[in-house]
Amino acid sequence: MSDAVGARMHEQPAARPFTVRLRGWRNALIATQAFQRWSMRLPFVRATAKRKADALYALTAGFVYSQVFATAIETGLLQGLSSGARGTDAMARITGLGADGTARLLSAAESLGLVTQVEAGLWMLDDLGVVAVNDAGILAMVRHHRLLYADLADTASLLRQRSRQTNIAKLWAYSANPEPGAVSPDDARTYSDLMRVSQDAVAREVLASYDFSAHRELVDVGGGHGRFLWHVGNAHPSLALHLFDLPPVAEQGAAILAAEGLGARTRISGGSFFDDPVPAGADCYSLVRVLYDHDDAAALKILTHVRAAMTPGTPLIIAEPMGAARGPQARVNAYFTLYLTAMASGRCRSASELADLARRAGFAAAREVRTAQPLYTGLVVARA
Numbered sequence: 001m002s003d004a005v006g007a008r009m010h011e012q013p014a015a016r017p018f019t020v021r022l023r024g025w026r027n028a029l030i031a032t033q034a035f036q037r038w039s040m041r042l043p044f045v046r047a048t049a050k051r052k053a054d055a056l057y058a059l060t061a062g063f064v065y066s067q068v069f070a071t072a073i074e075t076g077l078l079q080g081l082s083s084g085a086r087g088t089d090a091m092a093r094i095t096g097l098g099a100d101g102t103a104r105l106l107s108a109a110e111s112l113g114l115v116t117q118v119e120a121g122l123w124m125l126d127d128l129g130v131v132a133v134n135d136a137g138i139l140a141m142v143r144h145h146r147l148l149y150a151d152l153a154d155t156a157s158l159l160r161q162r163s164r165q166t167n168i169a170k171l172w173a174y175s176a177n178p179e180p181g182a183v184s185p186d187d188a189r190t191y192s193d194l195m196r197v198s199q200d201a202v203a204r205e206v207l208a209s210y211d212f213s214a215h216r217e218l219v220d221v222g223g224g225h226g227r228f229l230w231h232v233g234n235a236h237p238s239l240a241l242h243l244f245d246l247p248p249v250a251e252q253g254a255a256i257l258a259a260e261g262l263g264a265r266t267r268i269s270g271g272s273f274f275d276d277p278v279p280a281g282a283d284c285y286s287l288v289r290v291l292y293d294h295d296d297a298a299a300l301k302i303l304t305h306v307r308a309a310m311t312p313g314t315p316l317i318i319a320e321p322m323g324a325a326r327g328p329q330a331r332v333n334a335y336f337t338l339y340l341t342a343m344a345s346g347r348c349r350s351a352s353e354l355a356d357l358a359r360r361a362g363f364a365a366a367r368e369v370r371t372a373q374p375l376y377t378g379l380v381v382a383r384a
Contacts, residue, residue: 066145068108069132072115073142077105078125078133081115085124136197144194147171151342158341168342172293196227202288203231205377206319209369212236217282219244221273221306222290226253226266233262241266244279273302278309285310286317291354292336293346303361303382310384316363322378323348332375351380358382 016024029035039049058065072078080086080094092102106123109115114129125133132138147167151158158166212218212232217240220229229241241262243253247270254268269279278285285306291299306316323333329350336348349357355366358380366382 065112068105068112069114070142070145071105072109072129073132073139074146075105077102077109078114078129081123081125081129082133085118085122088121088123091123137201140194140197148339148342152338155338158338164344166342166344168339169344172343195224199224199227199288200231201373202319202377203228205371205373206286206288206317206379207231207235209371209379210317210381212239212284215282215284216240217242218284218286219279219282219309220286220288221245221278221302222287224249224253226257226262228286228288229266230257230260230262233257233265239265240282242269242279242282243267244269244271244273246270246272273305274298278306280309282309282314283311284315284317286319288317289320291318291357292320292340292348293343295345295347296357300357300361303358303363307362307384312364312384314384316358316382316384318354318358318380318382319377321348321376322351322354322374322380324350329374329378332378351378354380355382 036049039045075095075097077091077095080091086094088103088106089099091106092099095102095105097105106115106117109129110117110126112128113126114132115123116126118124132142151166151168158164206228213236215236216238218229218232219242220226221244223229223243223245226241226243229243233239233241241257243250243257243266245253250268250270254263254266257263257266267279271277273290287302287306291302294302303316310316321332321336322329323336324330333348333350340346340348351368355368358366359382363382363384366380369379369381371377371379
């Protein structure tokens with residue numbers, strides 16, 4: 001630690017609130033070896049102390065865990081076991097890592113609950129491996145993470161220079177205005193797969209948590225190629241669909257939805273949700289994974305434009321990753337805070353922060369709707 005950093009860390013305000021002084025006393029106590037030994041011996045607090053110790057170890061070793069998981073997918077190790085048990089030699093032929101490298105990867109993957117050795121030298125998928133290999137969204141996300149790993153190699157530098165060019169920013173810029181040769185074929189394929197399968201997971205969560213059956217028309221604002229509309233349309237055959245996005249994107253969406261048999265009941269409108277009027281007259285609107293891509297001022301502008309198109313009482317479905325300061329949702333916040341920093345745009349918000357933005361944009365009310373898998377998708381319903 002540099003002297004300058006150490007000096008900043010020891011700066012203290014002249015007067016501190018009681019909660020700050022209490023936390024300081026608590027931290028000083030926890031820092032002592034005597035307290036740590038005592039907490040591991042006392043039955044009433046032993047479980048909590050062990051849980052905290054395990055969490056700290058997971059933070060320390062987490063990068064290695066993620067690399068084991070990524071390598072197990074990238075080499076085909078997990079996929080190779082999806083059809084049943086295989087021996088170490090057979091797995092070595094699949095992974096291309098050689099006998100020793102494959103044995104080491106299998107051992108590490110077993111430690112993480114991805115595979116299990118059912119008898120000497122014979123391997124099968126364990127519970128986490130079964131789920132991962134059968135979830136296209138997880139597979140696509142893990143492959144995509146190799147770009148993020150490179151951007152986070154020097155995280156402090158990334159935080160200091162948020163506007164610098166990154167792999168993630170380059171990839172997502174490609175989605176809006178691709179230039180020939182700007183992205184490698186592998187990266188372009190990764191992007192397309194990721195968008196499709198991740199949108200599938202979001203749509204399933206929304207459909208399980210919100211009932212569209214009472215509506216006659218849904219306008220998906222910033223709807224991309226219409227994957228969310230495809231899911232909602234198939235689930236509700238009488239619902240009219242309306243896609244609004246930038247003209248080149250909307251045109252591609254129109255062709256895709258027509259090919260899927262939804263062209264006759266889908267309207268297409270090209271425009272910018274920053275500068276052009278959002279189509280009016282529908283009785284339901286959605287923003288799916290749109291606001292978190294933008295900083296507060298831009299998100300507020302989007303919400304204001306959508307609100308202008310809506311009649312009083314009309315709902316707006318906001319579906320995207322939502323974080324929190326505590327609990328499991330805090331992991332969502334930690335992940336997307338760094339991811340969006342690498343993307344050079346956007347912010348992970350809590351449901352209450354999104355509800356507040358909606359009210360500032362002119363919505364009369366906004367509430368969180370619980371989803372089955374909040375780590376994947378949060379949901380806020382705002383009413384005009």
